[in-house]
């Protein structure tokens with residue numbers, strides 16, 4: 001298994017699974033995490049890798065509730081096959097320009 | 111509250127059929143001269159900034175000829191009015207005003223209706239001049255709308271008669287039309303200038319409900335417009351983007367002390383703050399402030415925000431310059447606190463890959479899925495840091511403040527020791 005499975009989320013961002021890595025993962029913790037009660041249940045296991053069981057459009061419209069359970073489960077119990085990207089370009093610019101403004105963002109202070 | 115500039119507000123009035131003075135917008139002094147020559151002298155030059163009381167701040171100047179327009183426009187373009195730089199000037203014909211009235215429709219929280227307000231005395235400081243006297247109000251039934259006879263009755267009661275009565279009635283009805291069509295919180299004409307040619311909207315203010323902005327892209331307003339009477343800080347604008355198109359829970363963020371000057375003046379320590387619910391935020395601040403900590407920001411992340419929203423707002427809070435800590439506290443909340451925690455944890459893991467925050471941080475989760483939320487910090491190694499403490503449902507706001515003070519004292523001591531070594 002190779003390639004990626006990827007979908008976009010409502011708030012702007014995307015979830016990407018590296019299928020070669022996921023195929024080797026024994027826990028499939030992301031799928032388990034997505035399928036607990038009260039969560040959205042949009043992931044399933046198909047051909048031994050995570051698969052989206054709703055359409056891309058449905059996922060983007062909010063079927064994926066952006067709970068991040070899949071990503072955090074992968075961090076503790078998986079082998080790092082997921083990338084949950086939630087871009088904030090304006091924040092990146094703010095941080096990049098802080099020094100020029102003579103500021104130190106709180107999380108970077110010494 | 112997103113607010114249109116005066117010329118934008120007047121444009122809406124004009125399109126709805128409410129008379130406004132002839133004028134043009136200029137972005138350079140030369141354009142101001144050209145606009146004035148087209149309109150005819152004398153003219154008034156008005157700085158286009160989204161705040162009231164511009165006149166008092168020197169934002170409204172008069173000119174009799176082209177030379178004066180050039181000088182005054184140059185003066186205005188260099189000005190900063192209540193935090194807003196002047197980049198646009200409205201040039202209008204100076205009016206021959208016999209009398210000034212006040213007319214507005216506002217969303218009235220007391221009556222939960224739009225309220226039509228009229229005062230015979232308009233102009234600057236209308237509230238102070240009238241002391242509330244002579245102000246007529248009419249609460250509008252949203253289902254019925256504002257019918258001409260309703261406005262006319264009110265205006266008559268306020269002492270308006272003759273030709274002014276139907277003219278002002280028409281303006282009031284059209285004002286309501288603008289209010290409804292644009293999801294406004296306030297539509298105000300102050301003053302309504304009574305001239306020999308009839309009433310004109312000499313100045314106008316239109317504020318739109320932030321939560322309805324997505325329905326009005328044609329207005330060109332963004333949620334990052336203003337906070338009270340000051341422009342939003344860069345960081346507030348970034349925070350506003352998080353909520354702009356995603357209404358799953360809130361991430362309402364406002365800087366109480368944007369540059370830390372208040373904390374400095376009061377001898378307090380500036381910290382980042384996030385609360386699930388406004389009440390708990392106030393209660394927590396009441397405990398933190400006497401202990402010497404002043405939240406640099408207020409943030410309300412309630413209504414079950416997505417974890418992605420929590421991730422983004424946490425990054426925003428932690429980006430505030432020079433904060434010496436971070437406090438998160440939930441009320442006894444029904445929102446899914448595990449979602450809340452996931453967003454915070456993702457932000458912390460990204461910002462602190464070594465799981466060692468550079469500032470003291472206290473988290474307090476109380477309510478639904480609180481134990482799962484608390485466990486998450488341990489699972490991801492964040493509780494290994496001596497400067498993270500995670501509290502649960504038994505903790506009070508006071509406990510949170512005291513825990514934060516304890517961490518902060520240790521953090522300060524370690525820094526002092528490090529500096530001396």
Ligand code: SF4
Nearest residue numbers: 022025030074078081
């Ligand atoms: S837990 Fe991680 S590595 Fe395992 S299948 Fe899911 S995403 Fe892939």
Ligand code: SF4
Nearest residue numbers: 034040064067068070
């Ligand atoms: S974010 Fe939540 S709903 Fe979306 S895929 Fe991951 S676990 Fe499922």
